[in-house]
Amino acid sequence: MAELETEIQAQYHATYHHKQPIPQKAKWGNFRKIIWTAILLGIPVGAVWIANLPYPVIRRPVAEKAPILLLPSYMNMESNYRQAITSVQQAQHLIENPTSPADLDLGEQKVKIAQKNLDALPVGFLNDWPEYRFGWYDWRFNIYEFNTARTKIGQLEAKVFQEKNAQILLTDSEQALQKAKQQYQQASTPTDKQATIASWRSSIDQLKQIPSVTLAGETAQAKLNNYQRDFQEVVGLAAGNERVSTFIEVARQFSWEAAKSGQNPPHSVAEWQQVEQLWEQAIAQLQQIRSDDLTGYAEAQKLLAQYNSNLGQVKIxxxxxxxxxxxxxxxxxxxxxxxxxxPTDATSVNLNYIISELQGIINELENVQNGTTAYLKSQELLLSARNKLKQRQPQ
Incomplete structure (x- = not known):
């Protein structure tokens, strides 16, 4: 029975190996090995980690005494530096030669990546320790190339900002143009049509203002001829009439200001010159109306005759x-x-000279015209000069 029981136990343990008991001493031995291995590996790794902390007070002594410990830092610096230069080159190509707004968006992302890489570089430390040569690893920091990259990033950021503003202006102008076109087609009264024509023309003028150096500006210039041709075909004569009415209305505004400024004379020379300019501006508006604009040309010529007459009077x-x-x-x-x-001595007075001078003064003062700023003063002096002359003439 004892032998049979032993045989059954042996078969049981042979079938279920995981059930076999593990000696306790072996378990503790393996655990100690793991702990010591972690300690032995952690000490040098921790020392290297501390040596590479981004603080000058730590890095400078290490760079002087044990530069090999800074190998991870220099490898990280080189990686950021090269990624920044590559990103700047890619961004420059995308932003300065875009083919679509997607290129500008990708270029902006590259600019941000390059800026992030440059910001990660400890420039102060690299100025003192710009190069690292140890064994197979050799790298040198180029401050000139670094400054060039930073300058280029600033220029590209400004270019992206300009491109975005131009793109917004293009989108808004095209939306306003399409809206004005629809409103014109739906307008039922002349007043509504004139309002939509003005809005339509304003949208076209906004397209002309987009800088041509931008992608949006090139797109606007390519579409502008089609927009203008469409405007002329749809609006036609109504736009011409509205244009003539605008010129006439502006000319009347200038003439009203000129007439108001010329009231209540006398005025100084400078004030009369200002009135002249107002009349000239009114005339210039009317002169833009062509002879083929039959609806407004006759009215413009009538006003031109009146305005030129008024301008002549002002010049006089x-x-x-x-x-x-x-x-x-x-x-x-x-x-x-x-x-x-x-002279103070009355006996030596040349009476004939005095009389001659007084007469000349009187002749001068008589030439001062009425209606001028000098007229009142001239009359006072003229009266005084005549009295002096009368006193010195022989009785």
Whole structure:
């Protein structure tokens, strides 16, 4: 029975190996090996990790005493540096030579990646320790190329900003143009049609304002001729009439300002010149109306005759003002010289000279025209000069 029981147990353990008991001593031995292995590996790894911390107070002594420990840092710096240069080159190609808005979006992403890589470089440390040569690894930091990359990133960011603004302007202008076109086709009154024509033309003008150096500007220029031809075909004569009405209305605004500014004379020479400019601007608006615009050409010519007449009158008033002011100034100068030439000794006074000068002054003052700023002053001096002349003439 004892032998049979032993045989049955042996067969049982041979069938179920995982059920066999594991000696306790072997378990503890394996665990100790794992712990010591972790400690032996962790100490140098931890030392290298501490040596590569991104703090100058740690990296500088290590670079002087044991530069080999900084190999991971230099490899990371080189990786960021090369990725930044590559990203800048890719972004430059995508942004400066885009074929679609998708190129600009991808270029913007490349710019952000390049900026992130450059920001990861410890420039202060690299300025002091720009190169690393140890064994098979050899790398040198190029500060000139680094600064060039940063400058290029700034330029590309500005270019992307300009491109985005141009793209927004293109989208808004095209949407406004299509909306104005639909509203014009649905408009039922002349007033509504004129309003939609103005909106339509404004949208076309916005397309012209998109910078041609941008992708959106090139797209707008390519579409602009079609938009303008479509505008002329759809709007036709109504646009021409609205254009003529606009010129006439603007000319009337200038003429109203000119007439208002010319009221209540006298005015100075500068004020008359301003009135002249207003009349000239009104005339310039009317001169833009072509003879083939039959609806407004006759009205424009009628207003032109009136405005040119008013401009001529203003020029006469301005010239009279200028001449009168200059005449008054000459007369005042002669008076001052005459007063200075009269001696204090009455016995030596040259009466004929005084009479001659007074007569000349009177003649000058009589040339000052009425309706000028110099007229009132000239009349005061004229009255005084006549009295002085009368006192010195023999009775």
């Amino acid at each position: 008033r301005r010239q009279a003002e200028q001449v009168s002011v200059e005449t008054l100034q000459r007369a005042q100068g002669r008076i001052e010289r005459l007063v200075a030439s009269i």
